[in-house]
Amino acid sequence: MTSEEPGDSSVVRRDRFSGGPARGFLSSLAADERIFEADLAVDRAHVVMLAERGIVDGETAGAILAALDDVEAAGHGALPDGEDVHEAVESAVIARVGPDGGRMHTARSRNDEVAACIRYRLREDALSVVEATLALREALAETAAAHVETTMPGYTHLQPAQPTTVAHHLLSYEAAVARDTARLLDAYGRINRSPLGAAAFAGTPFDVDRERTAELLGFEGVLGNSMDASSARDFLAETLSALATHAVTLSGLAEDLVVFSNRGYVDLSDDYSSTSSIMPQKKNPDTLELVRACAGDAVGDLAALLTTLKGLPRAYNRDLQRAHRHAFDAADVVGEATAVAAGAVRTATWNEGALAAAAGEGFSTATGVADLLAMAGVPFRTAHEIVAAAAPDVEDGDDPATVAAKLDAAAEGVLGENLRTHVNRDDLEAALDPARSAESRDSAGGPASPAVAAQLDAAADRIDADAEALTAGRDALAAAADRLETEVDRRV
Incomplete structure (x- = not known):
């Protein structure tokens, strides 16, 4: 422990600017638990690089890395008070190592540090939602395959329009969710770029190796312009836009299932329904109503993020402290809603008799x-x-x-x-005849069984390709984590 307790004054601000009535308002430490592990990884990669470049001597680097291990073992809850997790971790390291612990912050700023931490964590969340979309697409395709010949009414303006099939209807959602998956994977590619080494915004005079820290953290490359690297948050907007778009897709699917449940076309599993507190006969599609509502959360998060970002000057502004929470919130909400929707689709029972009887209503042929x-x-x-x-x-x-x-x-x-x-x-x-009418529409993408068979094959191919991309992404991150662990172990 140094003579100056980290909790007495800010390791960054010292006595000046470290107190006052706004101290709590300035702090994001509690919310930063989300990126605690990311911060430790970024710290380790940076310290390893500093040691490799001779910017920090090996003994000091080893002591800092050992202290980071102790901080990780103690957990986020044991961190000293601070403005954010980055300052708190550094304070904890200095408390263990002494003043030399502050060398961990050489050649970087909290600006590039926090940008790296956000990207490090968000890419994992994006892949988790991708995995959830794949499970939903599999559920839609599997259910469709079981109902290629199940005729049902098709609607426009919620009015009987033309007969179609359950398979055709569900595959329309698989196609939409496939695009949602693609948007998330595209966003992942732009999330997965390292800003580390950009410092506050104007780079650093130290002989850093930005490509090395990117490699150790599993980033696919570095962001070239240092001002852009530290301040850019468009990757948050892109990811949140993809999440919100997917949430709107989910909302439409949920709405259809709620309406079809009302009409007796589909029976949702009890696991995805509830009853009334007063009316014992009720079976309500509550989970799907909540899935439908999650679109409001995601769209609200996107609006909040874009409003925060609108008109910000270059480079870093403290407004950005409140930006990334919206993407993390949407990832949690939308990922959970996707998993619920997949379960509801997979376990639902389609009432083939009621569907066939309704397929010709309203002169739909x-x-x-x-x-x-x-x-x-x-x-x-x-x-x-x-x-x-x-x-x-x-x-x-x-x-x-x-x-x-x-x-x-x-x-x-x-x-x-x-x-x-x-x-x-x-x-x-x-x-x-509704069934024969549906079967007659055999153009590509139509409801006739040969056309549906082609759509099922295409869906399977898309799912396989996206699953491979997901596996490749996760394997790359795991390999990077192993590389970083090996380099840390060599120095501790």
Whole structure:
């Protein structure tokens, strides 16, 4: 312990600027628990590099690294008071080593240090959410594969539109979540760049090796301009934007499942439902309602971050102390919501009878009839007019012969001739059947079983490729952690 207790005054501010009524307001130490392990890793990599470059002698470097081990073992809760985790860790090291412990901060600033810590931790969070999206996509694809021929109503404006299948519906969400995964992986590539060595913003006169610290920390490279490296937080905005976009995707999926549950199309597992405190018969889709609400949290975090960043001058400003918490909060909320959505999809039971019965409601096969007439040579706009004229008279429950008669009457009014002049009765009845109508739409990406099979294959390929990217990212980080541990062990 040095003669000056770290808790008595700031290791950075000393007696000046270290007290006053705003001290608590200035401190982020409690919130910084999130990046405690990241700070220790960044400290170790920096000290190893300083020793390798001869900027700090080997004995001092070893003492500092041993002290960092002690600090890690004691935990975040044992840190002395400080403005932030970075100052507190340095104070704890000085308390163990003496004044030479302060050499750990040679050739760096808290500006590049905190930027490195945020990136170090956020990349792990981004990969965790990527993993959650992969689990959701697998659940969607597996459920879709089991319901390739399960006909269901399709909606636009929440009105019956055209028959489709459960597989087609769920694969629409797999495709959307796949883009969400891609956005997160793209963001990861820009998170994973090292700002360390940029110092406050104007670099350092010491002969540092920025590429070496990047290598030891598993970063894929360094940020070239030192002012940009220390101050940039666009990687937070990009990551949070990807998280918010994914949360909106989740919200849509949750909304569909809530509505389908209400209509009896799907039965959610009890594990993803709850009951009423007063009405014992109730089974409520509560977890999915919370998934839906998480989009508000993520979008709010994004708005808060962008508002904080808007108009900040170069280079570092203390506003940035409150920036990264929004990305971390969204990563937690969205990751958990993704896992819940995956579980709900995987365990839900689709009511095939109710879905089939509802698939033809609201004359949802009307477009198929118009397409049939167009394929027979009737101009599509004329075909549309014929079917539109018949639509008000078609009622749910009408048998095919009744609907055909109403279409005949409409054709007489528009064309002055019977519908049979253009299409035979068997083809018309096929077009009026919801299951056969869905199966007829075999264009790429459509609901027909061959088209769905191709979509399932494409989804599997995408999932495999993204899983490989996730594994590669994690393997690279693990290898870097091993390298850093080896270098530290050599010096302690």
